[in-house]
Amino acid sequence: MEYELFYWPTIQGRGEFVRLALEEAGAHYVDVARTPGGMARMTALMDGADHPSFAPPFLKAGDLLVGQTANILLYLGRRHGLAPADEQGQLWVHQIQLTIADLVAEAHDTHHPIASGLYYEDQRPEAKRRAADFIETRIPKFFDWFEGLLGRPAPKDYLTGDRVSYADLSLFQLVEGLRYAFPNALARIDGAYPLVTALRDRVAARPRIAAYLASTRRLPFNEEGIFRRYPELDEQAGHAVGKGG
Amino acid sequence: MEYELFYWPTIQGRGEFVRLALEEAGAHYVDVARTPGGMARMTALMDGADHPSFAPPFLKAGDLLVGQTANILLYLGRRHGLAPADEQGQLWVHQIQLTIADLVAEAHDTHHPIASGLYYEDQRPEAKRRAADFIETRIPKFFDWFEGLLGRPAPKDYLTGDRVSYADLSLFQLVEGLRYAFPNALARIDGAYPLVTALRDRVAARPRIAAYLASTRRLPFNEEGIFRRYPELDEQAGHAVGKGG
Numbered sequence: 001m002e003y004e005l006f007y008w009p010t011i012q013g014r015g016e017f018v019r020l021a022l023e024e025a026g027a028h029y030v031d032v033a034r035t036p037g038g039m040a041r042m043t044a045l046m047d048g049a050d051h052p053s054f055a056p057p058f059l060k061a062g063d064l065l066v067g068q069t070a071n072i073l074l075y076l077g078r079r080h081g082l083a084p085a086d087e088q089g090q091l092w093v094h095q096i097q098l099t100i101a102d103l104v105a106e107a108h109d110t111h112h113p114i115a116s117g118l119y120y121e122d123q124r125p126e127a128k129r130r131a132a133d134f135i136e137t138r139i140p141k142f143f144d145w146f147e148g149l150l151g152r153p154a155p156k157d158y159l160t161g162d163r164v165s166y167a168d169l170s171l172f173q174l175v176e177g178l179r180y181a182f183p184n185a186l187a188r189i190d191g192a193y194p195l196v197t198a199l200r201d202r203v204a205a206r207p208r209i210a211a212y213l214a215s216t217r218r219l220p221f222n223e224e225g226i227f228r229r230y231p232e233l234d235e236q237a238g239h240a241v242g243k244g245g
Numbered sequence: 246m247e248y249e250l251f252y253w254p255t256i257q258g259r260g261e262f263v264r265l266a267l268e269e270a271g272a273h274y275v276d277v278a279r280t281p282g283g284m285a286r287m288t289a290l291m292d293g294a295d296h297p298s299f300a301p302p303f304l305k306a307g308d309l310l311v312g313q314t315a316n317i318l319l320y321l322g323r324r325h326g327l328a329p330a331d332e333q334g335q336l337w338v339h340q341i342q343l344t345i346a347d348l349v350a351e352a353h354d355t356h357h358p359i360a361s362g363l364y365y366e367d368q369r370p371e372a373k374r375r376a377a378d379f380i381e382t383r384i385p386k387f388f389d390w391f392e393g394l395l396g397r398p399a400p401k402d403y404l405t406g407d408r409v410s411y412a413d414l415s416l417f418q419l420v421e422g423l424r425y426a427f428p429n430a431l432a433r434i435d436g437a438y439p440l441v442t443a444l445r446d447r448v449a450a451r452p453r454i455a456a457y458l459a460s461t462r463r464l465p466f467n468e469e470g471i472f473r474r475y476p477e478l479d480e481q482a483g484h485a486v487g488k489g490g
Contacts, residue, residue, distance in 0.1 A: 051337050054344045054390050066336050068343040070315075075336055091311050091320055092296050098313040099299045105350060113358050114371065115378035126359065126371050133360035145299050 001079075003029035006042040007057040011225035012177075012218075014069045014104070015057040020169040021073055023212040025080035031217070070097045073166040082166040089160065096149070096159055096167040100174055103142045107177065108226045110134045110233060120230070131233035135185040139178065143193050146171060150195035157202060164206065171196070172203035177227030182234040248274035251287040252302040256470035257422075257463075259314045259349070260302040265414040266318055268457040270325035276462070315342045318411040327411040334405065341394070341404055341412040345419055348387045352422065353471045355379045355478060365468075365475070376478035380430040384423065388438050391416060395440035402447060409451065416441070417448035422472030427479040 003022060007015030009031070022029045032038040033056075045065065046052050053067030059075070066072050074094055077083030083093045108116075113130040114123040149159055158168045175196065179186045190197060203209055212218055221227055248267060252260030254276070267274045277283040278301075290310065291297050298312030304320070311317050319339050322328030328338045353361075358375040359368040394404050403413045420441065424431045435442060448454055457463055466472055 051340070052390075052393070053340070054347075054387070064333055064336075066340065068340045071336055071340045071343055074339070075332075087320075088309055091309075091316055094319070095296070095298070095311065095313045095316045098316055102299075102350075105347075109354065109358075113354075114374045115382070117378065117382055123374075126374075129359045129368075129371075133362065137360070137362055142299070145297075148297070 001028070001061055003027055004032050004060040005029050005057060006032050006038075006045065006053075006060070009033040009039070010219065010222070012173075012221060012227075013057075013225045016173055016219075017069050017166075017170045018057050018059065018072050018076070019217070020173055020209065020212070021076045021080070021082055021166045023217075024164065024166075024169055024206065024208050025076065025082060026208055027076075027080065070094065070101050073097055073170070077166045082164070082169075084160060084163075084165070093160060093165045093167050097170055099142070099145070100167065100170045103138065104174060104177075104226060106134060106138055107174075107181065110181075111228050111230060120228075124232070127230070127233060131182075135182060135234070139182075139185070140189065140192075143189070143196060146196050147193050150199060155195060158199065164203070168199060168203055169209070172200050172209075175200040177221070180221040181227040181229050183229075184234045184236050246273070246306060248272055249277050249305040250274050250302060251277050251283075251290060251298075251305070254278040254284070255464065255467070257418075257466060257472075258302075258470045261418055261464075262314050262411075262415045263302050263304065263317050263321070264462070265418055265454065265457070266321045266325070266327055266411045268462075269409065269411075269414055269451065269453050270321065270327060271453055272321075272325065315339065315346050318342055318415070322411045327409070327414075329405060329408075329410070338405060338410045338412050342415055344387070344390070345412065345415045348383065349419060349422075349471060351379060351383055352419075352426065355426075356473050356475060365473075369477070372475070372478060376427075380427060380479070384427075384430065385434065385437075388434070388441060391441050392438050395444060400440060403444065409448070413444060413448055414454070417445050417454075420445040422466070425466040426472040426474050428474070429479045429481050 005015065005018055005022065007013065007018070019031070033042050042056065045058070051065045051067070057069060057072065058065060058067035059072045066075050074090070077093060078090065083090050110131040111120050111127050112118070112123065113126045120127065150156055156162070158164050159171065204213065221229070223229065250260065250263055250267065252258065252263070264276070278287050287301065290303070296310045296312070302314060302317065303310060303312035304317045311320050319335070322338060323335065328335050355376040356365050356372050357363070357368065358371045365372065395401055401407070403409050404416065405412070449458065466474070468474065
């Protein structure tokens with residue numbers, strides 16, 4: 001099966017969670033919008049298909065068209081052993097993935113708290129307030145949960161035990177993205193999450209992932225994706241968001 | 246199978262999407278946190294279980310514990326015929342559900358654009374800006390997509406054809422919530438989405454849903470849930486959010 005992935009050609013964005021799963025699976029895929037004429041095909045599928053996606057990414061597998069990042073991973077996880085074989089295990093990995101997706105959406109809103117259709121520069125004061133709260137309360141709340149999953153009842157190599165799942169790949173990407181966007185904040189809290197950090201390193205060292213990260217297929221982070229480095233949103237010392245203020 | 250639903254006892258919130266599916270299925274369930282001692286049981290499961298949820302709602306079905314609203318619906322949909330029997334159909338319904346969930350999250354952020362841990366009153370100016378954009382650009386963009394799904398290639402009774410799915414129940418709830426929170430805005434655009442409106446009416450008229458909506462099990466909307474009526478966020482005439490301003 002050769003897959004076709006449809007996603008914006010210049011950013012990691014949400015498509016990156018799918019790319020990582022395809023790479024770890026060793027799947028054959030074309031990143032369509034990065035090929036000549038690919039953007040036009042992507043637009044056509046969104047406008048006219050039987051199952052049009054609201055937004056990229058979406059994946060074409062023969063006649064099957066699947067959209068929504070977590071839904072694509074649900075599908076790929078079953079096909080490529082990136083999720084447990086039993087239903088209970090699949091639901092659990094999907095639950096973790098959807099929780100990761102919640103934090104990804106919040107990371108996006110740190111630079112676009114008012115409107116995704118406006119420029120960052122048009123919502124900078126609001127972004128500063130939202131990013132401060134994101135760093136102070138949201139990242140720790142989610143990371144506490146991830147660390148707990150990895151540590152209880154005893155430390156695990158991966159979120160569900162000794163086998164990698166698509167949720168592990170996504171948690172790697174989340175950590176990478178947050179380190180890119182908020183290097184000061186992440187440096188401050190890194191030590192509190194040794195199991196999350198170890199998972200990040202373990203995923204990065206997997207042979208197919210390491211080869212992918214070193215390739216030109218891996219786009220660099222930039223200020224058009226979900227994770228953006230705006231220094232004013234990541235100050236050296238934490239500033240309270242002004243609770244009750 | 247008797248289900249136990251764990252969700253905040255005083256709001257519709259995200260739990261309502263699960264309640265509607267359980268009601269349409271005619272399932273036996275206990276809304277645990279609305280029973281004596283239920284809140285303590287909910288907290289204990291979040292702190293100590295094998296598969297702790299990051300947040301409610303979650304569902305207990307025998308030994309199985311499932312969290313994340315869309316994931317719970319994925320599970321219930323298969324069990325109770327609220328999704329197609331084939332994998333392609335299940336993925337499609339789940340994709341629609343996840344897109345509905347995206348708009349639900351944006352609806353929440355209209356009153357909490359800066360921080361979910363702060364009071365609305367501490368982020369009111371930002372909320373006015375975000376709500377204006379939500380009304381002007383986000384609701385129409387999503388509703389255009391829903392209307393298209395219902396209309397192409399020919400008008401359908403439900404999102405996937407002639408059988409109700411959990412996504413239809415959720416779209417009903419989304420419309421109800423938006424009508425509650427933004428009555429002026431919804432009244433202005435209602436006529437542009439006849440198929441969405443017809444779907445809302447069709448779901449409301451289903452016998453089990455109608456009985457549920459008339460019962461005390463259906464909590465009223467209020468200003469602690471996702472959909473909140475703050476008149477200053479729903480002005481009579483549309484005000485531009487000030488693009489590029």
